Amino acid sequence: MADINTFIQTIKLPVMPEAAHALIRTLNDEDADVVTVRDIIAKDPALTTTLLRMANSALFGLSRSVTTLDNAVSVVGMAQIRARALGICMSQVFKLPESINRLEFWRYSMVCAGYAKFLARKTGLDEQQAWLTAMMLRLGELVLSLHSPDIIAPIEQLPRAPGERWKREREYIGFDEGQLTGEVARRWDFPEEVVLALGHCADALAAVNQSRLCAVVHLAALWADQSQDHAAILEAVASSSPQILGYLGLNVNDLRESVPNPEMFSDISALLSN
Secondary structure (H helix, E strand, O other), X not given: OOOHHHHHHOOOOOOOOHHHHHHHHHHOOOOXXXXXXXXXXXXXXXXXXXXXXXXXXXXXXXXXXXXXXXXXXXXXXXXXXXXXXXXXXXXHHOOOOOOOOHHHHHHHHHHHHHHHHHHHHHHOOOHHHHHHHHHHOOHHHHHHXXXXXXXXXXXXXXXXXXXXXXXXXXXXXXXXXXXXXXHHHHHOOOXXXXXXXXXXXXXXXXXXXXXXXXXXXXXXXXXHHOXXXXXXXXXXXXXXXXXXXXXXXXXXXXXXXXXXOHHHHOOOOOOOOO
């Protein structure tokens, strides 16, 4: 099997809009401020409209409506608006093959991102960085489909245990979706911490050795795979990969009682608006 760089080179990757590239650059710029991010988004009227619709949806539960981008940034926060804007851009440029259910795919991505944000809050990590990293995770499967569309159906076949998609991807193609997304993120100049977290998050041991962000995304992805049964996932992780919870300083009993309902963050209407 060719290495991952050679594999990626055989694929024509989607072209990200200029607004997305500019927003990614701000992730690496410590001096980037609210005005910088706002001005980048404001140059793209369609993106601005979609963001305002998202900000006014039940997803954010705001007590009042926001009607301008300035309002949205001030009420929701720059980091969250930037992360959501990047999420919208990626949902618009990646096309899903017929073998992947569009609604389920983006719902999974939003739920995975929501769980990662919850775990980041629990562990003192950057919540918006965790949200964005987890939201991007399954994009690697779409990259895989560009190379070998016929193997998506067997990879997606049910029943499929949490984490089994990663195993199937490695069996069929030699790489998992996290590794592929990480390599694409590297080419798009995402921060190295995001690149490495994506590249190792499908392997529990590698996740612990890599970073807390990586471990958070690993656990969030398993939850999103079977979000209707958090207790079962927690018990499975505690027995098969106890180092994940220990590394993150998380307690199974506390998580069992506090993990949010996935419906809190599964609204995908903005991602499907175009």
